[in-house]
Amino acid sequence: MSNILVIGASGQIGKQATQKLLDAGHSVTALVRSKDKLSDFDSASLSIFEQNLEEDFSKAFEGQESVVFCAGSGGNTGPEKTLLIDLWAARNAVEFAKKANVKHFIMVSSVGADDPDAADSPIKPYLVAKHMADEHLLNSGLNYTILRPGSLTDEPGTEYVQESMPEKDEDRKVPREDVATAILYSVDQQKASNRIIGLFTGDQPLKAVFQ
Ligand SMILES: NC(=O)c1ccc[n+]([C@@H]2O[C@H](COP(=O)([O-])OP(=O)(O)OC[C@H]3O[C@@H](n4cnc5c(N)ncnc54)[C@H](OP(=O)(O)O)[C@@H]3O)[C@@H](O)[C@H]2O)c1
Numbered sequence: 001m002s003n004i005l006v007i008g009a010s011g012q013i014g015k016q017a018t019q020k021l022l023d024a025g026h027s028v029t030a031l032v033r034s035k036d037k038l039s040d041f042d043s044a045s046l047s048i049f050e051q052n053l054e055e056d057f058s059k060a061f062e063g064q065e066s067v068v069f070c071a072g073s074g075g076n077t078g079p080e081k082t083l084l085i086d087l088w089a090a091r092n093a094v095e096f097a098k099k100a101n102v103k104h105f106i107m108v109s110s111v112g113a114d115d116p117d118a119a120d121s122p123i124k125p126y127l128v129a130k131h132m133a134d135e136h137l138l139n140s141g142l143n144y145t146i147l148r149p150g151s152l153t154d155e156p157g158t159e160y161v162q163e164s165m166p167e168k169d170e171d172r173k174v175p176r177e178d179v180a181t182a183i184l185y186s187v188d189q190q191k192a193s194n195r196i197i198g199l200f201t202g203d204q205p206l207k208a209v210f211q
Pocket of ligand 1: 008009010011012013014032033034037051052053054069070071072073074085108109110111148149150151152176
């Protein structure tokens with residue numbers, strides 16, 4: 001069992017991933033802006049590190065074996081936070097992970113981050129930020145898993161996915177719970193190493209993607 005830092009642990013994916021990692025027996029350090037958001041957690045294996053990602057959060061990486069970055073500025077903030085969180089905080093997390101000799105970095109990226117120019121959409125700046133953060137991880141020398149989910153839903157997880165992008169726009173989605181499960185499998189399974197994995201609801205068992 002490992003020591004895992006979850007950055008964005010108070011988020012919708014982050015909370016579910018934290019719970020799944022704790023249930024699987026890992027020790028989790030949850031990096032959050034406010035510890036109140038995790039008041040419903042009750043586990044001796046959970047440590048809370050309160051920090052804003054716009055400040056220096058390097059100390060959170062000490063003693064960590066894996067890092068999960070599932071923070072995000074969200075759709076209700078402007079381009080400033082897209083730059084500071086989705087790009088710069090993610091980039092800083094990669095740098096801090098390298099300095100702390102972290103063994104594995106799991107990035108929650110996004111569908112479309114591979115080629116922002118293909119997106120004729122208002123979210124293109126966000127996709128550029130995600131792209132640059134992913135590139136920084138890819139070039140870091142760290143063992144990486146980059147998860148690129150489609151549009152996130154709050155449906156219960158199905159644990160069935162496909163990695164390739166569905167043809168129709170309306171099929172390019174996946175429940176947050178399945179992304180959280182994919183984070184757990186990324187931590188636990190060897191086959192997650194140095195891979196970029198698309199996540200859309202489909203007909204392949206999620207676990208098989210990682211075995
Ligand atoms: N929405 C989509 O359809 C979609 C699709 C593909 C990928 N994604 C990616 O999926 C990931 C997570 O999605 P989600 O639905 O779980 O997002 P979410 O619920 O909005 O969670 C975002 C997390 O980031 C944290 N955060 C934001 N700014 C911060 C700061 N300055 N300092 C510390 N923490 C900060 C939030 O903390 P607080 O709780 O304090 O706000 C929260 O824990 C994101 O990386 C997003 O880009 C989203």
